[in-house]
Structure formats: C-alpha cells, structure tokens
Amino acid sequence: MPSRKPSIGGNWKMNLDTAGVKELTADLVNAVDAATTEAVDVTVFPPFPYLAPVAGALCDAGSQIRVGAQDAWAGPNGAFTGEVSLAMLKDVGVNTLLVGHSERRHVVGEGDTLVNAKLLAALDAGFEVVLAIGETLEQREAGQTDAINWGQMGYGLAGVSAQQMAKVTIAYEPVWAIGTGKTATPEDAQKAHAAIRAFLRTGLFNDAVADAVRIQYGGSMKPGNAKDLVGQPDIDGGLIGGAALKADDFAAIIAAARATA
Ligand code: PGA
Numbered sequence: 001m002p003s004r005k006p007s008i009g010g011n012w013k014m015n016l017d018t019a020g021v022k023e024l025t026a027d028l029v030n031a032v033d034a035a036t037t038e039a040v041d042v043t044v045f046p047p048f049p050y051l052a053p054v055a056g057a058l059c060d061a062g063s064q065i066r067v068g069a070q071d072a073w074a075g076p077n078g079a080f081t082g083e084v085s086l087a088m089l090k091d092v093g094v095n096t097l098l099v100g101h102s103e104r105r106h107v108v109g110e111g112d113t114l115v116n117a118k119l120l121a122a123l124d125a126g127f128e129v130v131l132a133i134g135e136t137l138e139q140r141e142a143g144q145t146d147a148i149n150w151g152q153m154g155y156g157l158a159g160v161s162a163q164q165m166a167k168v169t170i171a172y173e174p175v176w177a178i179g180t181g182k183t184a185t186p187e188d189a190q191k192a193h194a195a196i197r198a199f200l201r202t203g204l205f206n207d208a209v210a211d212a213v214r215i216q217y218g219g220s221m222k223p224g225n226a227k228d229l230v231g232q233p234d235i236d237g238g239l240i241g242g243a244a245l246k247a248d249d250f251a252a253i254i255a256a257a258r259a260t261a
Contacts, residue, residue: 006230006257007169007214007237009130010044010244011070011098021050022057027247029061032254037064039261040237040254041214043096043130044244045070048084055093068096068130071104074114074121086125097122098239100132100156102175112155119156123164130169130239131156132218133196137176145174146195153199162205170215171239172196177219179241186228186235189217193234223252230257 016024032042043066046054055067073083086097099122100115115131122129133152135145149172160168172192174184184192193215201210217229218239229235237257243249 003261004212004214004236005039005041006261007041007216008043008250008254008257009068009098009169009171009216009218009237009239010042010250011101011218011239011241012044012046012050012244013070013103013241014047015245016047016050018050018053021046021054024245024247025054025057028065028250029058029063031247031251032063032065034062034064036254036258039258042066042254043068043128045096045098051089051094052092059093066096066128067094068098068128069094070098070101072097072118072122074117086122086127090125090127095126096128096130098130098132098171100152102132102134102173102178106136106175112152115152115156116158119168120159123160123167128167128169130171130216132171132173132239134173134175134178134219140174140176145192146199149192149196150199150203153196153204157204162209165200165205165209165213168213170196170200170213171218172215173218173239179220181220183220183222183225183229184217186225186232189229190232190234193217193232197234221253223249223256226253226256227259230260 045068069089077085099118104110135148214236216237216239217235221238222243
C-alpha cells in the first residue's frame with residue numbers, strides 16, 4: 001500500500017477570543033513537538049482576526065504547525081467590501097485555504113462553482129488547499145453518498161492538473177456527523193474514502209494522484225475514536241472541529257495519526 005504522510009487540520013470555526021487564542025496556540029506549541037510535525041502535517045484554521053497573531057506566535061516558537069484560512073475571496077485586491085484576499089492571507093503568514101466546508105455550502109449557500117473558483121485561485125497563489133466534501137443525512141439515506149462526493153469533487157476540482165493535485169487534500173465530512181457527536185463508523189468512513197480515491201484514480205486523474213492524495217475524515221473525530229478511523233487504509237488523517245479547541249484532545253488525535261505513519 002502506498003504510504004501517505006498523515007494530515008490533520010484543526011478548524012476553529014467562529015470560536016475563541018484573543019485570550020483563548022493565545023492560550024490554545026501556546027498549549028499547541030507545547031503539545032505538538034518537532035518530531036510530530038515531521039511525521040504528521042498539522043494545520044490550524046483560526047478565524048480571520050486571529051490569523052496574523054497565530055501565524056506570528058507559531059513562527060516565533062519555531063513550530064512547524066501551519067496556518068490556514070477558513071475562507072478567502074477568489075480574486076485580487078480591490079473594491080470588495082468585507083472580503084479578504086489570498087494576497088492578504090499570504091502576507092500575514094497563511095499558506096493553506098479550506099474550501100467547500102459544509103457550513104459554507106449549506107449555511108452560507110456557496111455553490112460548487114464558487115468553491116471551484118476559490119480552489120483554483122488558491123492553487124494559482126501557491127496555497128495548499130483542503131477541499132471539503134460530504135453528503136447530508138437525507139442524501140445518505142437515499143443511497144447517494146458516493147454520487148454526492150463524486151459530484152462535489154468533479155465540480156470542485158474542475159481545471160486542476162494532476163501536478164497541482166500535490167497541493168490538494170480532500171476532507172470527507174459527512175454533514176450529519178459534523179458537530180453532532182455522531183461519527184461515521186470506521187467501516188462506513190473507509191467505504192466512502194475508498195470510493196473517493198477510486199474516483200480520483202479512474203474518473204478524474206490517475207494512479208499516481210489517487211495513491212498520493214491525502215483524504216481526511218471529519219465529523220466528531222475525538223481522541224476516543226481517532227485511532228480506529230485513521231487506522232483505515234484510505235483515511236489519512238482528519239479535519240477536526242470541536243476537539244481542535246482543546247490542545248490535549250487535538251494533540252491526542254495527532255498522536256493517533258502519527259502512530260499510523
Ligand atoms: P467537528 O467538526 O469535529 O466538530 O464535528 C468538523 C468540521 O466541521 O471540520
């Protein structure tokens with residue numbers, strides 16, 4: 001089986017304040033050492049106001065934990081009130097962009113075309129990209145899990161070359177499992193991940209891309225279930241929400257991923 005470096009993301013969503021961000025960042029620096037970041041790629045996604053301080057604190061501490069943004073505008077700087085450009089993000093030390101998260105798809109109303117535009121712009125700007133995909137409960141119950149994942153990948157990755165895929169991570173996040181405490185069983189998650197990888201292999205790209213792309217699982221991943229999830233052959237890490245707000249829990253999940261490396 002091809003070996004892929006595990007990849008763990010911490011999606012802080014719209015949580016914390018200045019003091020909480022400072023404390024969590026310092027705790028993460030202590031809990032996640034250099035040997036760990038050698039073995040596992042770790043990225044945190046703070047809210048916009050905290051990106052610069054978190055990037056600065058991690059850099060000052062010599063940490064290899066990367067900083068990602070939860071969203072960005074797909075175009076260059078200019079007259080777009082309220083938006084934040086990739087150039088600005090890069091300027092403050094951000095090198096990863098999360099696109100397609102279900103809260104942006106289903107709460108904010110972002111469609112596949114916009115997700116694709118952001119992903120292409122981020123790759124053009126030299127960012128790593130995490131493309132989140134996943135089905136709702138209704139879609140799962142209708143047997144549409146793979147079709148939804150394939151559709152969101154087909155649209156989301158339109159125009160991306162096989163070479164550019166080296167900078168893309170897929171995050172499979174069944175919508176019904178996000179923040180609900182309900183986790184896909186390791187077997188169900190593995191089944192979905194295998195189908196995602198098969199589509200990369202035969203539908204969109206080739207063997208080399210399919211074997212190399214990391215596919216994270218997201219949806220109520222916690223220290224207690226991380227080992228069984230990341231132990232599956234096609235699960236290469238996780239995108240963590242709630243448990244990423246506690247340094248010890250996040251570090252325990254990273255340790256579980258490291259144990260598989
Ligand atoms: P959760 O969130 O771990 O709180 O379910 C995951 C995510 O939305 O990325």
